[in-house]
Amino acid sequence: MSNTTDEKLIEAISKDDYISYNKLFERYYGRLCQYVYSLLMDKSDTEDVVQELFLNIWKNRERIEIKENVGGYLYRMAKHLALNHLRSKVYFNNLSETQDQLSYEDNRVESEEFRIALYGCIGHLPDRCKEVLLLHRIKGLKQKEISEKLDISVKTIKNQIWISLQKLKRCLELKGI
Amino acid sequence: MEEQKQIKDYIVDYLLDGEDEKHLDPILVEWLAESESHRKEFDLYKKIWKESHRYTESEAFDPDLAWEKVNKINRQKIYAHKYWKNILYIVSGAAASLLIMLALSFMGAFEKSSDMQVRMSADYGSRSEIVLPDGSLVKLNSGSEVVYAYDSKKKIREVNFLGEGFFDVSKSKEPFVIKTAGGLNVKVWGTSFNLQAYADDPIVQASLVEGCIELESGEEKLIMKPGEMAVFDKETNKIKQMKGVLSHSYGWLDNKLYMEDMPLSLVCKYLERWYDVKIMIQPGLGENIRYNGVIREETVTDVMDALSRLSNISYHVKGKHISITSK
Numbered sequence: 001m002s003n004t005t006d007e008k009l010i011e012a013i014s015k016d017d018y019i020s021y022n023k024l025f026e027r028y029y030g031r032l033c034q035y036v037y038s039l040l041m042d043k044s045d046t047e048d049v050v051q052e053l054f055l056n057i058w059k060n061r062e063r064i065e066i067k068e069n070v071g072g073y074l075y076r077m078a079k080h081l082a083l084n085h086l087r088s089k090v091y092f093n094n095l096s097e098t099q100d101q102l103s104y105e106d107n108r109v110e111s112e113e114f115r116i117a118l119y120g121c122i123g124h125l126p127d128r129c130k131e132v133l134l135l136h137r138i139k140g141l142k143q144k145e146i147s148e149k150l151d152i153s154v155k156t157i158k159n160q161i162w163i164s165l166q167k168l169k170r171c172l173e174l175k176g177i
Numbered sequence: 178m179e180e181q182k183q184i185k186d187y188i189v190d191y192l193l194d195g196e197d198e199k200h201l202d203p204i205l206v207e208w209l210a211e212s213e214s215h216r217k218e219f220d221l222y223k224k225i226w227k228e229s230h231r232y233t234e235s236e237a238f239d240p241d242l243a244w245e246k247v248n249k250i251n252r253q254k255i256y257a258h259k260y261w262k263n264i265l266y267i268v269s270g271a272a273a274s275l276l277i278m279l280a281l282s283f284m285g286a287f288e289k290s291s292d293m294q295v296r297m298s299a300d301y302g303s304r305s306e307i308v309l310p311d312g313s314l315v316k317l318n319s320g321s322e323v324v325y326a327y328d329s330k331k332k333i334r335e336v337n338f339l340g341e342g343f344f345d346v347s348k349s350k351e352p353f354v355i356k357t358a359g360g361l362n363v364k365v366w367g368t369s370f371n372l373q374a375y376a377d378d379p380i381v382q383a384s385l386v387e388g389c390i391e392l393e394s395g396e397e398k399l400i401m402k403p404g405e406m407a408v409f410d411k412e413t414n415k416i417k418q419m420k421g422v423l424s425h426s427y428g429w430l431d432n433k434l435y436m437e438d439m440p441l442s443l444v445c446k447y448l449e450r451w452y453d454v455k456i457m458i459q460p461g462l463g464e465n466i467r468y469n470g471v472i473r474e475e476t477v478t479d480v481m482d483a484l485s486r487l488s489n490i491s492y493h494v495k496g497k498h499i500s501i502t503s504k
Contacts, residue, residue: 017296018251022244029243030235037238038231047238051247058251118228123235136193137229143193158189165188168225169218 006070013061021061025054028071032078034119035112039082049081075116114177121171125164132160184208188219192226298322299340302453304429309334312347318429319450320375341373343427346388357381359411364391370401371427375450381409382419384426392416428471434480436468441501444468444484452477457500466490 004023012020029050037046053074057064066073122130135141135149136157143154152160187205191197201209209216299305299317306316309325311334317323321340328335334353346353348367355363357374361381368388374381383392384406392399392407399407399416406426408419425435434447442463445456454477466488474480481492481499489504 019296019298022248025244025247026240029240030238033238034233034235037233041231043237047243050238051243054247055250058247114224115228115231118225119232119235122229122232133229134232137226138232158186158193161189161193162185165222165225169221172221172225 007066010064010066010070013057014064016061021054021058024057028074029054031116031119032074035075035116036078036082038115038119039079040085045085046082049085050078053078053081075112079112114172117172117175117177118168120175121168124171125167129160129164129167132157133164136161188222192222196223196226295325296323300453301450309336311349311351311353313353314345316343316430318342319453338372338374340375341371341429343369343371343430345369359394359409360414361392361394361409361411361416364393366390373426379411381411382426383407383409384421384423386423386427431473432475433471433473435471438467438469440464441466441468441484441488441490445501448477448480452480454497454499457498459500459502462490462501462503 004020006024006027009020009024009027013024032050032053033046036049037043040046040049056077122133125133131150132146135146136143141149143157146152146157147154150157183204187202187208191201191205209219295307295309297305297307297315297317299319299321301320304316304318306314307323308314310327313334315323318341321342322338323342324337326335326337327333332351334349334351336353336355338355338357344355344365346365346368353365355365355372357363357372358376359374359381361374363372363383366389368390369386370388370390371384371386372381373383383390383401385401385403387403389403390401392401392409394409394414394416397414397416399418401407404423406419406421406423407416409416421437422435425437428435429451434444436444440463442458445458445463448454449456468484468487470487472480472483474483477499478494481494481501485491485504490501491504492499492501
């Protein structure tokens with residue numbers, strides 16, 4: 001049962017199958033959050049958006065017809081909802097920062113596939129590689145800080161980063177990116 | 178080899194130093210100019226570098242918590258809009274008095290060619306009732322699921338069943354077979370009976386009110402007569418008659434829990450299913466405290482109050498978690 005295809009799940013959901021709906025949720029909730037977070041950069045907004053997406057699916061289950069790849073459809077729906085969310089924020093708060101973020105995101109339609117694939121690949125990096133890469137990229141730590149935190153030499157950090165790049169490159173190639 | 182190693186260092190340094198194209202090292206510039214594929218490779222690294230900035234672990238988002246929210250809203254909608262009037266085979270929702278959370282979890286009917294499949298379940302903390310396409314009635318206790326399929330070629334009514342249910346099977350020449358998780362099959366002719374077959378219990382219990390049913394697991398067989406009760410041991414695969422008060426086995430239909438020398442641990446197991454709670458018992462108490470009598474209460478705290486009056490225990494509730502200690 002766990003190997004049921006996404007398409008089969010959607011078909012069952014359209015016929016009121018709540019268990020399949022739950023399965024689809026379990027399969028995609030984390031991944032969609034990960035993606036939406038990259039657009040909104042806010043954890044609670046992200047969860048609201050992805051939950052709204054799943055509520056929509058159940059609400060409109062009778063009308064749902066997905067001709068293409070289900071994952072792709074869900075990501076696009078997520079993106080659409082996330083951008084709407086940003087727009088409503090601009091409308092209510094007139095935040096110039098959000099405005100910037102919005103135009104930034106609107107211009108980047110082509111990169112969503114790359115981003116989703118990349119995130120999948122980062123998830124599969126060996127722990128050490130991932131740790132070093134993320135401390136630098138997300139926590140913004142300097143080489144010296146990473147070196148102290150993990151008690152490794154700067155040379156090792158550079159090595160780990162190079163290994164990460166190689167692995168990510170290969171992983172992306174395998175995904176046809 | 179030597180050169181490759183250096184290039185790798187230049188690339189990493191470039192990325193780590195904040196990607197300043199103006200200060201590209203001449204050696205890197207030269208390498209990039211060498212071929213289109215070098216440039217492409219370099220651009221890919223830059224893109225990876227940039228995009229990884231917004232990465233977050235998917236584990237940072239708790240799917241269980243989220244599901245609880247989504248599930249709750251969906252259920253409210255199901256009740257508010259009476260979606261299920263569109264669904265033919267479902268007549269009524271639940272024995273409402275017990276419900277902590279209204280949770281008719283699931284309904285669906287879909288056809289496979291000419292064959293019909295109907296599914297329904299009751300979550301922990303809820304009960305539900307379903308009329309199958311052949312007119313049979315099944316009342317589901319908490320944490321139960323029934324999948325009904327009619328095989329039009331073999332002319333068999335077949336049900337996969339998990340949990341506890343009271344079956345009122347309509348009379349028909351076509352056999353009605355219930356399959357349980359423990360490997361026990363129950364063949365039914367127009368009749369009513371209670372069947373308890375939870376996946377996490379070591380036994381399956383059947384209590385026959387009227388008509389005739391046959392229990393079968395491999396070579397083992399037992400034909401039951403009205404008023405009889407039987408138990409199937411999943412481990413030894415043996416089917417045996419058992420003594421007891423018939424009506425007590427389906428007391429849950431009236432929200433009653435009959436306890437005959439029932440250990441606290443077993444009482445708690447029932448309560449966990451019925452009220453969708455988790456109960457922690459202080460070690461040593463579970464098997465030593467035993468109850469006789471019948472409980473009929475609306476809420477789990479009422480039940481806990483009753484139990485603490487009957488014995489030397491006190492309880493503490495925190496959300497869905499209850500801990501029991503001796504007084």
